[in-house]
Amino acid sequence: xxxxxxxxxVVVAFLAGMEGILDQWQFHQPLVACTLIGLxxxxxxxxxxxxxxxxxxxxxxxxxxxxxxxxxxxxAIASAIILVKGGQGTAGIGTATGVAIPLAVAGLFxxxxxxxxxxxxxxxxxxxxxxxxxxxxxxxxxxAVALQGLRIAIPAAALLAIPSDTVKNAxxxxxxxxxxxxxxxxxMVVAVGYAMVINMMASRxxxxxxAIGFALAAIQxxxxxxxxxxxxxxxxMYLALESKGGNNGNSGNNSATGDPLGxxxxxx
Amino acid sequence: xxxxxxxxxxxxRFSVMWHSQxxxxxxxxxxxxxxxxxxxxxxxxxxxxxxxxxxSAALQRHxxxxxxxxxxxxxxxxxxxxxxxxxxxxxxxxxxxxQGVKVGMMGPLAGVGDPVFWxxxxxxxxALGASMAINGNILGPILFFVIWNLIRIAFLWYTQExxxxxxxxxxxxxxxxxxxxxxxxxxxxxxxxLGALIQRWVSIKFVPIVSKVQIQKGGYIDWNSLPSGAxxxxxxxxxxxxxxxxxxxxxxxxxxxxxxxxxxPGLAGLLLTFxxxxxxxxxxxxxxxIIGIFVVGIVFHLxxxx
Numbered sequence: 001x002x003x004x005x006x007x008x009x010v011v012v013a014f015l016a017g018m019e020g021i022l023d024q025w026q027f028h029q030p031l032v033a034c035t036l037i038g039l040x041x042x043x044x045x046x047x048x049x050x051x052x053x054x055x056x057x058x059x060x061x062x063x064x065x066x067x068x069x070x071x072x073x074x075x076a077i078a079s080a081i082i083l084v085k086g087g088q089g090t091a092g093i094g095t096a097t098g099v100a101i102p103l104a105v106a107g108l109f110x111x112x113x114x115x116x117x118x119x120x121x122x123x124x125x126x127x128x129x130x131x132x133x134x135x136x137x138x139x140x141x142x143x144a145v146a147l148q149g150l151r152i153a154i155p156a157a158a159l160l161a162i163p164s165d166t167v168k169n170a171x172x173x174x175x176x177x178x179x180x181x182x183x184x185x186x187x188m189v190v191a192v193g194y195a196m197v198i199n200m201m202a203s204r205x206x207x208x209x210x211a212i213g214f215a216l217a218a219i220q221x222x223x224x225x226x227x228x229x230x231x232x233x234x235x236x237m238y239l240a241l242e243s244k245g246g247n248n249g250n251s252g253n254n255s256a257t258g259d260p261l262g263x264x265x266x267x268x
Numbered sequence: 269x270x271x272x273x274x275x276x277x278x279x280x281r282f283s284v285m286w287h288s289q290x291x292x293x294x295x296x297x298x299x300x301x302x303x304x305x306x307x308x309x310x311x312x313x314x315x316x317x318x319x320x321x322x323x324s325a326a327l328q329r330h331x332x333x334x335x336x337x338x339x340x341x342x343x344x345x346x347x348x349x350x351x352x353x354x355x356x357x358x359x360x361x362x363x364x365x366x367q368g369v370k371v372g373m374m375g376p377l378a379g380v381g382d383p384v385f386w387x388x389x390x391x392x393x394x395a396l397g398a399s400m401a402i403n404g405n406i407l408g409p410i411l412f413f414v415i416w417n418l419i420r421i422a423f424l425w426y427t428q429e430x431x432x433x434x435x436x437x438x439x440x441x442x443x444x445x446x447x448x449x450x451x452x453x454x455x456x457x458x459x460x461x462l463g464a465l466i467q468r469w470v471s472i473k474f475v476p477i478v479s480k481v482q483i484q485k486g487g488y489i490d491w492n493s494l495p496s497g498a499x500x501x502x503x504x505x506x507x508x509x510x511x512x513x514x515x516x517x518x519x520x521x522x523x524x525x526x527x528x529x530x531x532x533p534g535l536a537g538l539l540l541t542f543x544x545x546x547x548x549x550x551x552x553x554x555x556x557x558i559i560g561i562f563v564v565g566i567v568f569h570l571x572x573x574x
Contacts, residue, residue, distance in 0.1 A: 022289060134313070182562060191470045197462060206459040210459040210460065
């Protein structure tokens with residue numbers, strides 16, 4: 001790995017760390033983060049595959065209220081670096097997935113630390129507000145965001161500092177049964193994310209939709225887009241029929257409210 | 269009021285929208301999104317309150333506790349912009365009223381944002397991208413990134429504009445029927461897709477062999493009587509007929525997995541998901557469940573069950 005690659009990896013890690021808290025551009029989602037690491041290290045295909053695998057696991061990970069979800073950013077960045085350095089190619093994906101999980105926990109603690117530091121930062125903002133010094137509030141906001149970026153960039157740099165041979169040896173000393181077992185575990189562990197989402201969304205009203213989706217998915221000819229279209233249609237039909245039975249039709253309102261989500265759904 | 273009216277033009281509002289992407293940047297345990305909220309409004313407040321004392325008061329007013337879904341903050345920002353603009357132009361809106369609108373909207377809107385964005389749109393777009401990416405298709409991550417950000421930016425901008433135009437009248441509308449409907453519709457579609465995802469992507473393969481039956485002669489390909497060379501390969505493929513013709517082997521092997529799949533394909537994955545749901549409800553940390561599943565995967569593999 002040359003100097004430019006190292007710098008690019010750290011930049012990608014920094015972006016992922018920022019996004020881990022901002023949750024806007026989604027640079028912290030494994031699908032994007034692993035792909036970018038793959039891209040800058042010249043292992044694009046490998047990064048894409050690991051990203052897809054980890055994304056399936058991380059689908060339901062979201063920070064809601066007091067519930068703490070594992071940290072996707074550190075998991076994605078660090079496991080991608082390990083996968084690239086290990087040099088095992090696609091055979092290493094199972095192990096990299098397994099390694100990602102403890103990293104997701106470690107990332108969680110790092111977030112907590114930064115969030116605590118941010119408490120001090122907003123007190124500085126209070127003081128600047130009293131002086132009506134808006135420029136310094138902007139600066140401190142950026143400091144806080146940068147700290148979140150460093151949260152991932154520093155561990156990434158530390159991983160890069162470990163010689164490739166050490167990583168390779170550590171990975172190749174792992175027995176095959178462990179690797180195979182972790183791959184199997186990786187296939188099952190996606191259930192946890194789905195279970196988290198279902199627990200949040202499930203109500204008596206929506207369970208039939210779940211059952212239909214499960215049964216229909218066994219038909220391999222239906223792609224995810226086709227399944228999405230069926231699910232959307234069912235939901236729209238349900239709501240339309242319901243409002244027909246109710247007092248007044250409300251279905252024509254969607255586009256008039258300027259709610260783009262409604263529009264997107266309409267245009268789907 | 270008419271002669272010295274300060275209004276926020278489109279560029280100002282766009283700048284606020286851009287800033288709003290950093291809403292969670294200084295998320296802290298004390299007042300959560302307060303720093304990001306003040307940062308978001310700074311482009312507008314600077315213009316509305318040229319007087320230093322007024323600006324200071326406005327900044328302090330907006331550094332109080334705030335927390336909602338990062339995208340659903342946009343309509344609240346829009347409303348706040350409208351209110352602050354009125355106030356700067358001399359209407360009698362006091363700080364408490366603005367505060368009241370913020371607090372009144374943040375709770376219900378957070379309740380909409382989580383199911384719609386984190387539980388429906390992201391899992392669906394993410395699964396779409398991931399299912400392509402697993403096979404090494406670069407289109408997967410690109411699709412995910414483009415679709416997600418188009419939806420997101422359109423949402424941030426249009427809901428902020430909507431809030432700005434509607435002003436405080438929006439508060440009624442927000443708690444009313446439409447949003448409720450969008451949330452419920454999203455949950456239905458989300459659950460449908462989750463059902464499909466569990467069937468497709470939770471992979472459990474039980475390897476223990478339940479039965480091994482010898483197939484009658486003529487039911488399997490007789491490898492010894494095939495012509496040699498490429499003709500033999502062609503013959504075998506014709507007889508096999510993509511699995512619909514003759515069997516490859518003398519024995520019909522039925523694994524535990526075949527038995528489960530004949531009930532309904534994906535049953536094991538479904539049961540595992542239900543188990544996880546139950547554990548989560550019992551307040552078991554998701555991290556322990558994940559570690560547990562890896563341990564089970566390794567141990568069961570050693571025992572030749574998986």
